[in-house]
Amino acid sequence: MTVTVFQNVRVIDPETGNDEVGSLTIEGGVITAHGAAAPKGAVVVDGGGLCLAPGIVDWGVKIGEPGERHRESFRSAGLAAAAGGVTTIIARPDTTPAIDTPETLEFVTRRAAEASPVRIRHMAALTKGRQGREMTEIGFLLDAGAIAFTDVFHVATETKALSRALTYARSLGALVIGHSQEPGLSAGAATTSGKFASLRGLPGVSPMAERMGLERDLALAEMTGVRYHADQITTARSLPALARAKEQGLDVTAGVSIHHLTLNEFDVGDYRTFFKLTPPLRSEDDRLAMVQAVADGLIDVIGSFHTPADEESKRLPFEEAASGAVGLETLLPAALRLYHAGALDLAGLFKALALNPANRLGLPQGRLSVGAPADLVLFDPDAPFVLDRFRLRSKSKNTPFDGARLEGKVLGTWVSGNCVFEAN
Template identity: 65%
Template sequence: MTTLLLNARLIDPETATEFRGSVLIEAGRISRIIADGDALPKADETLDCNGKCLAPGIIDIGVKVCEPGERHKESFRTAGEAAAAGGVTTMVVRSDTEPAVDSPETLQFALRRARDVSKVNVLPMATLTKDRAGKEMAEIGFLLDAGAVAFSDGDAVNRNNKIFGRCLSYARAMGALVIGHAQEPVMSDGACATAGPFASKLGLPAVSPMAERIQLERDMALVEMTGVRYHVDQLSTAVSLPVLERAKAAGLPVTAGVSIHHLTLNELDIDGYRTFFKLKPPLRHEDDRIAMAQAVASGLIDVICSLHTPQDEESKRLPFEEAASGAVGLETILPAVMSLVHAGHLDLPTLWRAVSFNPAKVMGLESGRLAEGAPADLVLFDPDKPFVMDRFKMLSRCKNTPYDERRMQGAVLATFVGGAQVYSRD
């Protein structure tokens, strides 16, 4: 069966261009890209895009699906529905579940569940050490064979340089990607805000932005020593950027991401002790937010992700210091990133390099491109459609979004995975 998506504003992140045209889908892949004015081929099914934007689907690195162990927060089914509604066609899911994904059996369970119930592609990470405890290396070779696409202990930062270095050396020998978290654990312990006058005013335990830089310096030294492919899951402070820049200039195999929340929110948003804004790392100064946006625009930061972290009402409706960290983001990543376009920080092709093309390169995927032969994982969206976010209409099982009741612009109209339409906005 062939499908023709016609009259679209095509966003091509690979060539950094946008143009009018149509896309022919055949056997789950992009068969032809037709420029505006060229003769249109016949197709079994035709969808008029009415001049709206058509781009590669979002590839979201670092999604937490709480299955097994905490299905009441998020399952593969609900995460898949939320992802499709948010224009996310591939989720790279984290290993910090209960139990952690540190054995081939647990990994295979996740893959089977995802295959059976998820509307979108699911690629699983596995832990770097057993139970993320930082003491004993996980079975990296067996986990690779079982389908792991990357290895990460998440925010359980390994304090033992000797053990961590051995893990990186072994991962390098196996050709594995390691994903790390740049927060010095001793300085960050117990902190829930960024150090400064505002945190002092609220009386909250805080951490200096230097905690991120210190950890990043350590990690880059070990990457230089081992040569492992390394992706920093999220940077959030301006003081870390020179470290990343030096590492890339030295030719180290390093990439970095930033969460959409740290690109669109700042430390002032926690005023009133609103726990839906409690994140890890904590929200930063406005100067840091702007520096992160500029780093994405320049290409220094490669990837924008949602860091989707579902938390139930019971864990959020607590005093700020005691409340769980994290926010859901699968359904809000597109309108949130569109605020960067409307504010003039990024254009659409540059933005889509960060949410689709670059994540595909980091993970070694064919997708993320608007090119003939590429998988037909696509999102059709209206970049200007205004709406008010209502968390109770979200498809995620947990509703802990910091954007609740916020006026936003940008709506997903349809999502395609392998050429099949998995979401349509009513």
């Protein structure tokens, strides 16, 4: 059995908070030692003083199989993830058809295992067709490998049906993910309401719609006792409700997309559709509040919310264009903007990118402790580059960072100790 030793690396450990030069030994797909000398016959990787961290666990990735393989396949998503230091993808169920039956879940699980060089785990729909009316077979889906349950951006309007689904999920210990928006207010919105939206003549949604949706979901979580995760918190007005829920001891966590941490509503500029997202980009004050909430631990998870869209669906008037952006390959360099700005240290950043999502989902990844899976990323946090979207490995190229100056290059990615990406 091959022993691999990473020497002369900055070991970024989100569990202990350490960031110091050392070594790491892996064997048989797991981490076996820290700081040990390389045994005879070991493969030695000299990191040159660069950073070695646990592979990213990216929660909320859309892949186009089944139904939209032309936008993203398991193969292309896996290659993009490996190049971005993502070793575990948590895939969304908003496919065509939705992943709402054990048979569909088993199909995508098998396809992912065959095609992707990185790990892929699947969430399943909470309700049939993601329509918010009739719950799915949660128990059977758990048995088939569903890691969590969500209707993604389809916010249930039938609260009684939703409460029944949450109660049943609670009885099975299932994790439910909600999208915090008041559906009536947010319907048809293309941007956040305010002076900028008015000047551009775009239909907007008030930031209060997020708070209203979150307050409802948190009340249901309190009533049912379900394990609940808010997928994207993007406005400062939502934070007090989230803080109260945590202080009350509710089993609640929250995430935020990397785009809402690094971009704001003015980036839309003159109707740039690559910046049309769900939820829409917010004010600079909201962005700064989200960054602080991650630093404080109030928001637990940072994700790419990778949403591939083809050119035809983006090259439309802003109101009509598809929402979403790809992010598997840009998540780490974009997140390193927070590190370079002094908002987060590297250990804190990887806590939100890797450790917290793994812990919340009950996965052994996201850490560097002895016995943990050898899912690793070696990167240079200071390497500058200008992003060219046509060099992305995703089938779709809809990134808001096209032409942006970024810092941070992935040099190598390992899954179970096997190198799945090596930079040229």
